[in-house]
Amino acid sequence: MRVPLIAGNWKMNTTVSEAIALIGEMRSGLDKIDRVEKVVCPPFISLAAVGEAIKGSSIRLGAQNMYFESRGTYTGEISPLMLVELCQFVIIGHSERRQYFNESGEIINKKVRAAIKAGLKPILCIGEKLEENEAGQTEAVVTEQLESALVGVGDLSGLVIAYEPVWAIGTGKAATGEQANETISLIRRSMANLYHKEAARSLLILYGGSVTADNIAEFIKQPEIDGALVGGASLNADQFLSIVRQTAKIKG
Numbered sequence: 001m002r003v004p005l006i007a008g009n010w011k012m013n014t015t016v017s018e019a020i021a022l023i024g025e026m027r028s029g030l031d032k033i034d035r036v037e038k039v040v041c042p043p044f045i046s047l048a049a050v051g052e053a054i055k056g057s058s059i060r061l062g063a064q065n066m067y068f069e070s071r072g073t074y075t076g077e078i079s080p081l082m083l084v085e086l087c088q089f090v091i092i093g094h095s096e097r098r099q100y101f102n103e104s105g106e107i108i109n110k111k112v113r114a115a116i117k118a119g120l121k122p123i124l125c126i127g128e129k130l131e132e133n134e135a136g137q138t139e140a141v142v143t144e145q146l147e148s149a150l151v152g153v154g155d156l157s158g159l160v161i162a163y164e165p166v167w168a169i170g171t172g173k174a175a176t177g178e179q180a181n182e183t184i185s186l187i188r189r190s191m192a193n194l195y196h197k198e199a200a201r202s203l204l205i206l207y208g209g210s211v212t213a214d215n216i217a218e219f220i221k222q223p224e225i226d227g228a229l230v231g232g233a234s235l236n237a238d239q240f241l242s243i244v245r246q247t248a249k250i251k252g
Ligand code: PEP
Pocket: 009, 011, 164, 168, 169, 170, 171, 172, 208, 209, 210, 211, 229, 230, 231, 232, 233
């Protein structure tokens, strides 16, 4: 019922020419894999070039962030209206944005609403910090993040949630499959309470945090995990291809 999704978050890596080279290494391999939605999220300045390079393929494109206004005097910002001509997905509320750019629940909510309004599919990132995890606050934290991000959001179609425990991002210390599955089923239950059971059942929920070709199977085997948001390993064509191939084999 839920088509698995693997998204690569290239973060602030790759120049335009490096981005073209990287997608060139992956394009034909990724295109051959079906039964999995494949998304790459390069930096803003490479969206157009990567979009050109994947034209006619089954690979989809995402941005890593956006501003919530459509246009105006916001020097340096990129709007949903601009993105919708270039890509289909947009990552919103990544923990690095929350941490380094002070994005609050209120700002993230504005971005989620603006993305949906523009016709983009938000990949909404939520997850607890190490100290919150150790204090047994995971459920409270992710529920609060969900509730604040989704104020005024009525229609969940197109929304993707990525559960990314902050302590697992870029640390090489991934959660276990069981841990991630447990929190993701809790997120699905919260969504059923906030919306309704059917909407929650068809919602895609990904795991993110130090996913590699060596551990992807552990996550994908779990019933509640619908795919992964992959950072570091998405910058290596062989790793990313292996992650997508294993996902197709297990879940597709
Ligand atoms: C991410 O950036 O969303 C992420 C999960 O990074 P990494 O895979 O490098 O931990």
